[in-house]
Amino acid sequence: MPFTIAGNGEVEDNIVDDPSKEFFTVKTKGGNTFFLVIDRARNSENVYMLSMIDEYDLQEFLDDEERNGQQEEETPAVILPETKPEPTPDVEIEEPKEESSGGMNKILLLVFVAALGGAGAFFYFYIYKPKPKEETPQSENLETDQSLATVNEDSQQE
Known part of the structure; x- marks a missing residue:
């Protein structure tokens, strides 16, 4: 049908x-x-x-x-009754107080003091008080002496 x-x-x-x-x-x-x-x-x-x-x-x-909207408008078949929500007690939300930027200033001051201390330590150890230059010990030239005869121990026969 x-x-x-x-x-x-x-x-x-x-x-x-x-x-x-x-x-x-x-x-x-x-x-x-x-x-x-x-x-x-x-x-x-x-x-x-x-x-x-x-x-x-x-x-x-x-x-x-x-x-184009020339059709009939349909009405909803089921209409639900509107429910009223229960009133909720107003709760005041405490906003955290904004901390001043003093914490950041302390960090910058600490970094500056550390850099200044590092620069002072560098100046003291490398410029003001350098290590005395050690004299190089003179070798006794035992290894390179040409006047001594060398003996090859591997080729000696007993």
């Missing part, structure tokens, strides 16, 4: 391999194609769109007149 109102799209494919699953290919009046899978084995949340579809995509099913 057909519906009395004409549809907004056209089913191009209806594939049923398994009695619990149906695959539809639907083409809109604008020429866009959507893919739909219905899982009849589940009672709820059983319709799957194979591509992300939003309200803008669903407008492709509407006529130009319906898109």
Whole structure:
């Protein structure tokens, strides 16, 4: 039995391999194609769109007149009574007092004093009081004396 109102799209494919699953290919009046899978084995949340579809995509099913807002406005079927929230006691939130930048000044002063102390120590140890230069000891030239005969202990026979 057909519906009395004409549809907004056209089913191009209806594939049923398994009695619990149906695959539809639907083409809109604008020429866009959507893919739909219905899982009849589940009672709820059983319709799957194979591509992300939003309200803008669903407008492709509407006529130009319906898109321009000339369709009837639907009223909501269920109107819930407005509930009044219970008044909550006002709690004063204490804002933390802003600390003055005295902490930062102390850090900068400490860094400056440390740098000044380091510069003073460098001046004292490397410029004011340098280490006395040690005289290099004269070698006794025992190793390089050419007048002594050398004996090769490896080649001596006993």
